[in-house]
Amino acid sequence: MENVKIVVDAKDNWKIFNLDDLWHYRELFFFLVWRDIKVRYKQTVLGATWAVLQPLMTMVLFSIIFGRLAGLPSEGVPYPIFTFAALLPWQLFAFALTNSSNSLVNEKNLITKVYFPRIIIPFSSVVAGLLDFLIALGIYLILMLVYQIPLTWRVLWMPVFVLIAIITAVSVGLWLTTLNVKYRDVRYVIPFLTQFWLFATPIAYSSSLVPEKWMWLYSLNPMVGVVDGFRWMLIGNAVQFPPYFFISLLVVLVLLVSGFIYFKKTEDTFADVI
Amino acid sequence: MGDIAIQVENLGKKYKIGANQARYQTLRESIVNRFSSSIDRIKGVSPKEENIIWALKDINFEVKHGEVLGIIGRNGAGKSTLLKILSRITKPTTGRFELNGRVGSLLEVGTGFHPELTGRDNIYLSGAILGMQRQEINRKFDEIVDFAEVEKFLDTPVKHYSSGMYMRMAFSVAAHLEPEILLVDEVLAVGDAEFQKKCLGKMGDVAGQGRTVIYVSHNMGSLESLCQNSILLHNGVIKSFDKTKNIINLYLSTTIKNEKPIAFRVDRQGTGKIFFDDIRIDDQMIKNRLLNVDLFIQNREKKKISNILLSIVICDSLGKKISNLVNYIIKKPLSIGVNGERIRLSIINLNLVPGTYSISPFISSDIQNSEIYDWVIDAIKFDVPDYDYYRNGTIPYIKGDTIYLDYIYEIISNS
Numbered sequence: 001m002e003n004v005k006i007v008v009d010a011k012d013n014w015k016i017f018n019l020d021d022l023w024h025y026r027e028l029f030f031f032l033v034w035r036d037i038k039v040r041y042k043q044t045v046l047g048a049t050w051a052v053l054q055p056l057m058t059m060v061l062f063s064i065i066f067g068r069l070a071g072l073p074s075e076g077v078p079y080p081i082f083t084f085a086a087l088l089p090w091q092l093f094a095f096a097l098t099n100s101s102n103s104l105v106n107e108k109n110l111i112t113k114v115y116f117p118r119i120i121i122p123f124s125s126v127v128a129g130l131l132d133f134l135i136a137l138g139i140y141l142i143l144m145l146v147y148q149i150p151l152t153w154r155v156l157w158m159p160v161f162v163l164i165a166i167i168t169a170v171s172v173g174l175w176l177t178t179l180n181v182k183y184r185d186v187r188y189v190i191p192f193l194t195q196f197w198l199f200a201t202p203i204a205y206s207s208s209l210v211p212e213k214w215m216w217l218y219s220l221n222p223m224v225g226v227v228d229g230f231r232w233m234l235i236g237n238a239v240q241f242p243p244y245f246f247i248s249l250l251v252v253l254v255l256l257v258s259g260f261i262y263f264k265k266t267e268d269t270f271a272d273v274i
Numbered sequence: 275m276g277d278i279a280i281q282v283e284n285l286g287k288k289y290k291i292g293a294n295q296a297r298y299q300t301l302r303e304s305i306v307n308r309f310s311s312s313i314d315r316i317k318g319v320s321p322k323e324e325n326i327i328w329a330l331k332d333i334n335f336e337v338k339h340g341e342v343l344g345i346i347g348r349n350g351a352g353k354s355t356l357l358k359i360l361s362r363i364t365k366p367t368t369g370r371f372e373l374n375g376r377v378g379s380l381l382e383v384g385t386g387f388h389p390e391l392t393g394r395d396n397i398y399l400s401g402a403i404l405g406m407q408r409q410e411i412n413r414k415f416d417e418i419v420d421f422a423e424v425e426k427f428l429d430t431p432v433k434h435y436s437s438g439m440y441m442r443m444a445f446s447v448a449a450h451l452e453p454e455i456l457l458v459d460e461v462l463a464v465g466d467a468e469f470q471k472k473c474l475g476k477m478g479d480v481a482g483q484g485r486t487v488i489y490v491s492h493n494m495g496s497l498e499s500l501c502q503n504s505i506l507l508h509n510g511v512i513k514s515f516d517k518t519k520n521i522i523n524l525y526l527s528t529t530i531k532n533e534k535p536i537a538f539r540v541d542r543q544g545t546g547k548i549f550f551d552d553i554r555i556d557d558q559m560i561k562n563r564l565l566n567v568d569l570f571i572q573n574r575e576k577k578k579i580s581n582i583l584l585s586i587v588i589c590d591s592l593g594k595k596i597s598n599l600v601n602y603i604i605k606k607p608l609s610i611g612v613n614g615e616r617i618r619l620s621i622i623n624l625n626l627v628p629g630t631y632s633i634s635p636f637i638s639s640d641i642q643n644s645e646i647y648d649w650v651i652d653a654i655k656f657d658v659p660d661y662d663y664y665r666n667g668t669i670p671y672i673k674g675d676t677i678y679l680d681y682i683y684e685i686i687s688n689s
Binding site: 004005006007008010011024025027028031034039042087105109110112113114115116136268269271272 | 285286289358361362363364365366367368369370371372373375376377379381382385386390391395398399402403404405407408454480503520
């Protein structure tokens with residue numbers, strides 16, 4: 001039998017990692033993900049159909065408003081394909097951002113009644129979005145067939161861009177969910193932030209509309225790199241690899257580390273405040 | 275590994291109450307507060323000491339391996355806070371503690387249950403949340419199901435369970451947790467009498483297997499049968515650490531001593547925007563099964579406050595909750611005018627057995643964003659004397675009863 005010894009001292013400051021602890025609770029992470037997925041597809045009337053309808057309807061709407069009425073250029077491919085390629089990572093990101101930002105408050109019952117490493121909560125809350133993403137990706141592949149757009153080897157980059165989209169969402173989510181524990185009006189900021197962010201990302205339009213000299217500034221938004229990366233993978237030669245990708249990566253890194261530190265520093269007070 | 279399983283030194287936990295205790299701050303408020311408090315600092319106003327409450331102070335004790343330690347105390351004595359600290363749910367303000375062994379805590383039955391999921395799913399989920407590994411749950415699955423007596427409903431979502439089934443299932447998962455150190459908060463009071471007995475038996479087994487247990491309860495019977503030694507907590511400090519029998523006697527003899535009028539009580543919680551100024555109990559009518567409680571409520575805001583939540587908790591002399599009388603439950607909207615209100619609570623058909631009871635009033639804003647205005651634990655006590663409850667010329671007395679019920683016996687056939 002393993003000898004476990006737990007020591008808690010009020011004078012100790014926060015620790016970044018307690019690897020033993022994380023290892024012991026690794027299964028809880030998967031159970032929480034499994035619960036989210038099960039409940040998500042059980043509780044809604046349409047179940048998995050939502051995952052199909054949501055990106056499809058948005059694509060149709062964008063195609064009519066921005067493609068037809070506003071006549072925005074779409075890098076030489078049909079507008080529906082152009083915008084859908086961007087909506088793929090975007091919807092994953094928006095889901096992950098919203099869920100991780102609300103995650104701690106949603107798990108209030110657990111936080112006040114049982115111990116486990118709290119960091120599991122925001123991270124496990126985003127994984128269910130991957131299933132929606134895969135379903136949407138399936139639809140996109142069908143669309144590619146319909147529009148006869150060839151698939152290239154670039155698609156192998158997909159895990160990288162997906163990971164960056166998720167990490168960006170969780171990094172911001174770590175900040176917001178921690179703030180949300182103490183300040184409940186943060187909840188109202190999230191939809192607004194998501195909407196604002198949508199238009200700050202080249203989803204309805206092409207990033208080539210942004211003047212070259214401002215491109216580095218624009219790339220401070222990590223989702224610019226992700227969305228351009230998706231178009232580069234999926235649309236074809238008309239789109240170049242996101243030029244300021246390293247700036248996006250740097251921003252993600254700063255957000256993640258700072259969000260993590262803020263989370264860990266306030267973690268001890270969650271149960272008292274929530 | 276040594277002899278000591280749990281060692282606690284100078285443990286203390288401080289909570290801030292009063293002006294900053296608005297349950298959920300908004301970001302806007304916080305910014306405004308920060309601004310005004312820095313003005314206070316410039317003016318040399320220090321934060322008020324009465325806004326701080328020590329839920330626990332100077333707690334020292336040791337528990338040996340295999341020992342079952344009981345913790346007794348009234349509502350608000352700090353029992354739950356102590357368990358929460360030892361369970362690592364919240365961090366102590368002072369002191370330190372050591373736990374030698376894997377720890378499991380049961381502060382609530384059914385933690386992490388999801389109503390949409392089936393019984394089978396919930397066993398795994400709840401088990402994982404309580405700290406079990408999947409293998410461990412697999413191994414004990416049949417035992418858990420057997421104990422809970424829910425085989426037939428394993429694939430039904432638990433939202434369709436009766437509350438009894440739900441509780442049995444939840445306890446069963448928890449009872450099969452096998453840590454070396456177990457922290458339990460009065461979860462035994464679930465289900466029907468038979469199941470309670472079964473739970474108690476299970477607890478006895480756990481204790482018998484040489485595991486270390488800290489057990490918080492109001493149930494003197496179970497404390498006495500499970501724990502050799504106990505701690506009496508009072509207002510956040512250890513009043514005594516002794517054989518359970520002595521502790522129970524001490525507890526029973528010192529319970530409900532708070533005679534200070536409510537207006538002078540400082541150990542209250544809430545923002546104080548609205549507060550209880552006085553409480554008067556009319557106990558003359560108890561013999562007519564009627565109890566009137568008049569609450570004098572003051573309003574410090576310069577506006578009427580509508581849709582308040584008013585709750586009166588009645589506890590018996592052991593500090594165990596008898597009932598919570600809430601205006602929301604009987605759908606009676608209440609508001610407090612600028613000049614305060616006098617609100618009367620009338621309990622009709624009072625059916626408490628003779629004894630001493632206490633009243634804890636609580637007032638907050640509406641349920642959604644509950645800002646606690648004022649909350650005083652055991653604000654006033656009242657005695658229910660021996661009296662002729664059934665109005666037949668005798669004083670009914672049956673040992674161990676907790677309430678009187680109105681009933682009749684009738685011969686309906688002569689078979």
